[in-house]
Amino acid sequence: MDGKYKEIAEELFTRSLTENEMRTAPYEFPEDSPIEQLEERRQRLERQISQDIKLEPEILLRAKQEFMKIDSDADLEFMNQQGGVDRTDDGWMKERVLPMEREYQRVSISGEEKCGVPFTDLVDAAKCVVKALFIREKYIALSMQNFCKTTARELGELGEKPLDLRVYEEIPETPVDADAPVHPPVSETHPYENQDTKNMPADTGYSCKMVDGVMHVYTKKSPMEKSTELDLPYPDLKEYIADMNVMMALIINGPVKSFCYRRLQYLSSKFQMHILLNEMKELAAQKQVPHRDFYNIRKVDTHIHASSCMNQKHLLRFIKRAMKKYPGEIVHMEHGHGQTLMEVFENMNLTAFDLSVDTLDMHADRNTFHRFDKFNAKYNPIGESILREIFIKTDNHIEGKYFGHMIKEVMADLEESKYQNVELRLSIYGRSRDEWDKLAQWAVKHQVYSDNVRWLIQVPRLFDVYRTKKQLANFQEMMENIFMPLFEVTINPRSHPELHLFLQHVVGFDSVDDESKPEHHIFNMDSPLPADWTEEDNPPYSYYLYYTYANMTVLNHLRRRRGFHTFVLRPHCGEAGPVHHLVSGFILSENISHGLLLRKAPVLQYLYYLAQIGIAMSPLSNNSLFLSYHRNPLPEYLSRGLMVSLSTDDPLQFHFTKEPLMEEYSIATQVWKLSSCDMCELARNSVLMSGFSHKVSIRFLFSHLSFCPLWSLSFPFNLSLIMDLIQLSCAWQPFCAKCSALTFSLVSRQRVTGWGPNTARRALKAMTSVAPTSRTSAWHTAVRPCWRSSTSSPTLCAPRTTSTRRKHSPWPPSGQKDTKSTTPPPTSNPPSAPPCMTLRGCSMSGLQLVV
Numbered sequence: 001m002d003g004k005y006k007e008i009a010e011e012l013f014t015r016s017l018t019e020n021e022m023r024t025a026p027y028e029f030p031e032d033s034p035i036e037q038l039e040e041r042r043q044r045l046e047r048q049i050s051q052d053i054k055l056e057p058e059i060l061l062r063a064k065q066e067f068m069k070i071d072s073d074a075d076l077e078f079m080n081q082q083g084g085v086d087r088t089d090d091g092w093m094k095e096r097v098l099p100m101e102r103e104y105q106r107v108s109i110s111g112e113e114k115c116g117v118p119f120t121d122l123v124d125a126a127k128c129v130v131k132a133l134f135i136r137e138k139y140i141a142l143s144m145q146n147f148c149k150t151t152a153r154e155l156g157e158l159g160e161k162p163l164d165l166r167v168y169e170e171i172p173e174t175p176v177d178a179d180a181p182v183h184p185p186v187s188e189t190h191p192y193e194n195q196d197t198k199n200m201p202a203d204t205g206y207s208c209k210m211v212d213g214v215m216h217v218y219t220k221k222s223p224m225e226k227s228t229e230l231d232l233p234y235p236d237l238k239e240y241i242a243d244m245n246v247m248m249a250l251i252i253n254g255p256v257k258s259f260c261y262r263r264l265q266y267l268s269s270k271f272q273m274h275i276l277l278n279e280m281k282e283l284a285a286q287k288q289v290p291h292r293d294f295y296n297i298r299k300v301d302t303h304i305h306a307s308s309c310m311n312q313k314h315l316l317r318f319i320k321r322a323m324k325k326y327p328g329e330i331v332h333m334e335h336g337h338g339q340t341l342m343e344v345f346e347n348m349n350l351t352a353f354d355l356s357v358d359t360l361d362m363h364a365d366r367n368t369f370h371r372f373d374k375f376n377a378k379y380n381p382i383g384e385s386i387l388r389e390i391f392i393k394t395d396n397h398i399e400g401k402y403f404g405h406m407i408k409e410v411m412a413d414l415e416e417s418k419y420q421n422v423e424l425r426l427s428i429y430g431r432s433r434d435e436w437d438k439l440a441q442w443a444v445k446h447q448v449y450s451d452n453v454r455w456l457i458q459v460p461r462l463f464d465v466y467r468t469k470k471q472l473a474n475f476q477e478m479m480e481n482i483f484m485p486l487f488e489v490t491i492n493p494r495s496h497p498e499l500h501l502f503l504q505h506v507v508g509f510d511s512v513d514d515e516s517k518p519e520h521h522i523f524n525m526d527s528p529l530p531a532d533w534t535e536e537d538n539p540p541y542s543y544y545l546y547y548t549y550a551n552m553t554v555l556n557h558l559r560r561r562r563g564f565h566t567f568v569l570r571p572h573c574g575e576a577g578p579v580h581h582l583v584s585g586f587i588l589s590e591n592i593s594h595g596l597l598l599r600k601a602p603v604l605q606y607l608y609y610l611a612q613i614g615i616a617m618s619p620l621s622n623n624s625l626f627l628s629y630h631r632n633p634l635p636e637y638l639s640r641g642l643m644v645s646l647s648t649d650d651p652l653q654f655h656f657t658k659e660p661l662m663e664e665y666s667i668a669t670q671v672w673k674l675s676s677c678d679m680c681e682l683a684r685n686s687v688l689m690s691g692f693s694h695k696v697s698i699r700f701l702f703s704h705l706s707f708c709p710l711w712s713l714s715f716p717f718n719l720s721l722i723m724d725l726i727q728l729s730c731a732w733q734p735f736c737a738k739c740s741a742l743t744f745s746l747v748s749r750q751r752v753t754g755w756g757p758n759t760a761r762r763a764l765k766a767m768t769s770v771a772p773t774s775r776t777s778a779w780h781t782a783v784r785p786c787w788r789s790s791t792s793s794p795t796l797c798a799p800r801t802t803s804t805r806r807k808h809s810p811w812p813p814s815g816q817k818d819t820k821s822t823t824p825p826p827t828s829n830p831p832s833a834p835p836c837m838t839l840r841g842c843s844m845s846g847l848q849l850v851v
Helices: 002-018 035-055 057-068 073-082 099-103 119-142 149-156 237-250 254-286 312-325 341-347 372-377 385-391 401-417 435-445 463-468 475-491 497-503 541-562 580-588 596-600 602-611 619-625 634-640 660-672 676-689 694-702 719-736 740-751 757-767
Strands: 085-087 093-095 207-211 214-218 299-305 330-334 337-340 420-427 453-460 506-512 591-594 614-617 644-646
Touching (some): 119 602, 207 475, 214 475, 214 541, 237 541, 254 634, 254 676, 299 591, 299 614, 312 385, 385 401, 401 435, 420 506, 475 541, 506 541, 596 602, 602 634, 614 634, 644 676, 676 694
Parallel strands (some): 299 420, 453 506, 591 614
8 A cells, every 4th residue: 555655646746847837736716706796795785784774773772782791690690591401311412592592694504424425435535634634643743833622632532542642731721801911011121131151051961963864862972872862753754755645645536635625615605604694793793892903903924034024115214324324334345355335335336315116126026927036136125135135134244233223123113013923034044053153143132122023944945056056065964054053052052142042032944945946856765865965956845844844853852851942843835836845734834834726736725724724825925926816815715714814925025015914914805805804813813823922822812801792602612623523533433333323423513513422511511501603603614713622721722842752543543433422420510611712703812802
């Protein structure tokens, strides 16, 4: 079987190497949508509602007031008396229809098992999808990244024994009350001020060495005996390639493609039906929330490069100000001779008066479409690389002085706006070992820090360029230059004090470059090891990603031992090039950027949905480079329930205003006619995807929660996600047990709103103590958090905590039984529902909760 997977995968890889342009995949989603018809329906609905309001204004007002008034203890008690539960003979609890349920229109679909697809195809598709999720769960847990707990819980029910999910340890409940501050606590002292090495952790005495492209850590500095190696796990290369082959064979499987395509279309239809029935009620409920609107909810720009985080006007003003303030400062060395800033511009025959935005010529235009080389040239002001080195580089003759000042001005604008946060990318190229120290010294020396900013480190895939220039001997040297300083500062923070301080605000790694470049090599067991990769051809995308992931995994385990925070992998993926880039991203990455090619791969799109993998999308950037705006799949992804957020990518090239993220939101809203609920959901997704600490994210999402009149409607699960996972589970059960278990499990679990039998029995009583809303039905747009448990602790995603070497249950599970647990013994204190929920269309700052 492994040989068959390998043959299929190699054939697909070979096809991707020979084709200049990707063929349109079968089951590709239609690009044109009947916007006019949707608009006519919406207008008819609005006219009908406006007529109803004119006829019965007082009755409608009283109904709204009664509907919104549910947060008092008396109302909850009344609802408990009216609702309650019934217990049937088989031990299952039966919900009564609560009074509030009639406030929303619902549509229920039964007979899922009679969908018209051959049952054997349904079973095979379910097996393949679940197997892919198990593969991702294995690698994400091993690297201590975040994995959606909802998905993990459902996968655990398929295993022969519970999976080792110690990564998902619970954290204390965060108290939320009316007196909670709106903003997270501001640092009292600058984090870069305390550089006293005596206050830093001591040296552990470990040593490290790279073997076959992966770092190994030893307990003694010398000699490096094999017996002294620390047990820091990393993925086996042979196993990774085998998993890649399985995934490549899966995405071209006919029944699986049909199954995933139908499920995605089904999700889109459910969303459109919900909008048609309940959109006006959503907007009416949103207006009831005091003080909060889209402008003052938290938003995070999850994909933005530091070298282009300012707009053209900002850069122009800074250059003119520098020419006026520092004309005689030596900023560049040319053939051993220092040049002042004034001399640099005199050599170009330019003065401050001559400069304009058009002179800078840094904005992307129609000539950059599918021309990444021209786009990279836009980073040079006036087309001169010397100006790029002077103004937007950290490593130059003035030690990045101008660039540091510009970044601090951008940070000041963010702090003034209060509600916008960014994750800036800084580059580490891997050409020399001292790049990390220079970058950290730049940040510490110029005090480049803000509570609104976190850093990611991007590694350009430019080994072929460095090898051609004889700057590197092999690929392993590049990996050593990137990761050796990180291991050294983790082992002994006092050896690199500035780097130790800087890393406290770095959240992960990114892999960047033009994905449309042709790849001349297939990553398999015959590929050279990093030490043997001495040719001038660039390694393939999956090669870069695997060795970055493997070293990051070892580093994360070492840092967790030392009590430091860990890193995540969030690469550029799926912007262009072959689809197998998205396969590597699915297996190894916590989040990705772009993800445009998912629109051509229904299997991968459905897997990204089930795994709730964050996708930072930049429609304006894509519009100038690879895909016109009206063809961008972001609205489709959002309607189907994928974890998508808006980002700016490069404001210097694509935006005009002082607030590029708001510009991105405004254009998307106008072009795709997004509602304020949709905008708030995108903002909420950006916080969930971001690398801000759990404490800060909790304040972003849940502060002032008690101000919301619907805060008590608590349903801590992603309903649509659970529905699909349970349907997969129900399709997998007949493979091991009886076919009749499918219908029983489907109906039973849907009746308890998507939990497994054990959890449902324990929580149903608590769930029926509050009124359900339209978004607590089986709509996939209802609730989209990654809840970590069914307890009363509102949590986002799993924290990265200590984990040992992972032992996974075999898949497929052998001898699996159809487990039907008995009713748990009654307890005096049943678990209460979490005090917050995530609704599709809510701000998730806890301040604007929209039903």
